[in-house]
Amino acid sequence: TNNYFYVTVLFVLIRGNKGQKPEVSHLPKFPQVYVGDDVTLICNHKGGSKPTKWFINKTPQQTHEDYSMLLIAVTPENNGKYECEQAGSKSEPYTLTVLELEPLAQLSPSVGGAVMTKGDGRNLVLQADDDLKGWACFVLRGVSTFSLGLDVDEKMNRAVIFAELKEAERATFWCKKKKIDLRSNAVTLKMTELMVMLVPPAVPALQGEPVALRCVVWGGPKLEQAVFYKNKTEIKSSSEGTYIITNATQSDNGKYSCHATYRYSHISAEAAQKQGDSDAQELKVIGGPPAAVISVSTNSLRCSCPHCPASCTSYHWYHTLFNDPYTRRKLTENDEFITVQDEGLYSCRMDCGKGFSRFSNDYSYAVEFGRMWYILVAALILFVIIIVLIVVLKYRRCGRMDIQAPGRDADQDRMMSVHYVH
Incomplete structure (x- = not known):
């Protein structure tokens, strides 16, 4: 009887699992997806280890076979119906709609770009039009979301969160107004364990605007030479640590890396020359929302x-x-x-x-000019006052001399008359 019970339960579980359709969801759990967001689509979050097939608008995707699909800096071109299939069972279509607008609030790093060394952290500054007391911030590491502490400066109407990756290779940070579906843009930071880093900006690269890619070495040594690569092909070699794309276009899309030659000469004058390569970092140029x-x-x-x-x-x-x-x-x-x-x-x-x-x-x-005008007027008034004072003092001094002079002459006349009498 017991064996029959176990077999029945096992059969029900197998049949139940087989009958369950996988489900597509997106992370972070944004109330609305905006152009430039990094979005991860998840197929059947609980059964993540299964081989997965993805379909976009019914077309099978050969490049994505994992249960998660990462979409970097999404645009309206990513709009469509997404389906996934696991163990022969296909999900219902998930509709992704990307708004070609910007969210209400702005989140940006106080310093640095999109890449950090392992164990490092940095401040992200939140700005919004209204009071920031009703805001909360979050981080997505892998497929897990955590809430973050928010340090609000009421006087300056801004707030700061401390962003760290922990053990994650990449993490996405964003803030949301409580009880209302209003949010900030998202900032994605990536980890490297190498001494040399190719650092793109932490915000999406916009078409027609300049983009700076920096070759940075941990510890701030003297950089003697930086060689920049795009898709493993050398594009520039110089003593400068920055490669600037003056007018970004779709043709600049690709994976960039750099090779640095450097010395820690600030530690020792005879420091040995060292070299190192960075990780490759993907750059995607997008049109972005229309600009005012x-x-x-x-x-x-x-x-x-x-x-x-x-x-x-x-x-x-x-x-x-x-x-x-x-x-x-x-x-x-x-x-x-x-x-x-x-x-x-x-x-x-x-x-x-x-x-x-x-x-x-x-x-x-x-x-x-206005300030100079005020200064000139003030100087002119001061000059006039000084002239008036000089004139008044001179006049008063001359007046006293004129009054005193006849008195002295009278005395002298009297003395002379006295001497004459004697």
Whole structure:
């Protein structure tokens, strides 16, 4: 009887497992996927070890056979229906929709790029238009999500999280407003265990904009030569540690690495010359969301967005101090035009409902001439005061001399008359 029971249970379990369809889900659990996000599609999270076949719009994918499919810097070209198959059973189609807009808040590294050495960490700064008290931040390492501590600076309207990879090879960080489906962009950091690192920016590379790829050696030695490679082919050799793509296009997509020759001469003047290779890092150039544009007429600024969709109907203006890029403050004006008064950097973007246009370039407004005018006026007033004081003092001194002079003459006359009498 016991044997019959075990066989029955085993048969039910096998039959039950066979009848279960795999399911496609995406990580991180973004409420909305934006252009530039790194997204991992998971097939049947609980049965991850099984061989997996992937289909995009019914077309089988030969390059993806793992239960997870990593999509780097997604664009609307990644839109479609994704299916996976395990043990002959196919999932329901999962629809991926990428919004060609930017999320509400911005997350960016205070220093450094997308690659860190093992055990390292860095601060990521969160900026949003509103109060940051209601925000929470998360990290995806592998397929596990963890919440992070958020240090809010209310006075400066920004917050900081400490980003570390732990043992993960890559990790994606993002923040979300509690109880509301509003979030920041995501920042993906990658780990290397090598001394030499090829470091791309931590934000997606945008078409038409410059991209800097840095060859960095741990410990900050003197870099004598850096050789840069694209898809294992040498593209540049120089004593500079940075390779700059001045105008990024799709043709710049590829895997980049560098070979560095260096000395730790700051530790010892006779330090030996050393060499090393970096890991290869993938660069993907994307079109990105449409950008707002600022046009100037005297001290009046106009915000427009020629390539924005019709859903972009209102304007957001921002002011940033010259000496601190993280002091960005949303202005109360929401019209197409504003009049600038305070010196600093001005930018704008358009609100498109589910997201925003890209920020415009910064317009720099300096009131140096105004300051000089105030200084000149103050100096002129001071000069006039000094002249008036000199004149008044001179007049008073001359007046005293004129008053005293007759008195002295009278005394002398009296003395002379006295002597004459005697």
